[in-house]
Amino acid sequence: MTSAHPSDLPYPTCAQCAGIGIYAGPEWQYDLDDDLGFLVLKALIMAHGGREMHVLHRQPETATAPLDRAQAWLLARFGPGKMMIHLGPLxxxxxxxxxxxxxxxxxxxxxxxxxxxxxxxxxxxxxxxxxxxxxxxxxxxxxxxxxx
Incomplete structure (x- = not known):
């Protein structure tokens, strides 16, 4: 599609993708974007996008890093277990x-x-x-x- 380096392309949010009529992943990604912000969603997708990840049973006591915040949100929303992280807006x-x-x-x-x-x-x-x-x-x- 494009030979541009991946970092040369802009990163749209889920709402921006919806605004131009393109699919941006499952509904929970929209919710995570709304609840915690696009930077947290972007960190999660950059770390685990396109692969299955394991939502841990226990979370760190202080979830300040974006991935820790995303992991805590996923645990609260879905519980522990494996889940697919779609590339979504990225x-x-x-x-x-x-x-x-x-x-x-x-x-x-x-x-x-x-x-x-x-x-x-x-x-x-x-x-x-x-x-x-x-x-x-x-x-x-x-x-x-x-x-x-």
Missing amino acids: ARKNRVAWLIYIMLRDGASLAEIAAATNTHTRTISRHRKRLQDMGALPAPAPSNTRRT
């Missing part, structure tokens, strides 16, 4: 879609966006149409030219 396709949205919103050309995301202009056009249809981007101005 998935490469979501980060590329977010960058496309940002650049379209800021008025970049299709060619500039395609170069920045290492995708084809057709991909950018498809995203633009989807975003316009859902109201995330303004609809194109009607053309005054007449064809005969």
Whole structure:
């Protein structure tokens, strides 16, 4: 999809993904984002995303580190055991879609966006149409030219 280094792409929150109509993982990730903040969710996904993790039976007495806070939240929500940590908003396709949205919103050309995301202009056009249809981007101005 893109050859850009993963850290070069912006990180959207769950709410930002929902705002542009893309799937950002299971509902509990939205709740964790709302309850503890995106930095805690990001730390959890960066550490365990795309893999199964074990929610511990006991938590540290002081959960101040982001991963400790996430672990305590998961224990309270689901109890101990194994669970899959989805990449959610940090998935490469979501980060590329977010960058496309940002650049379209800021008025970049299709060619500039395609170069920045290492995708084809057709991909950018498809995203633009989807975003316009859902109201995330303004609809194109009607053309005054007449064809005969």
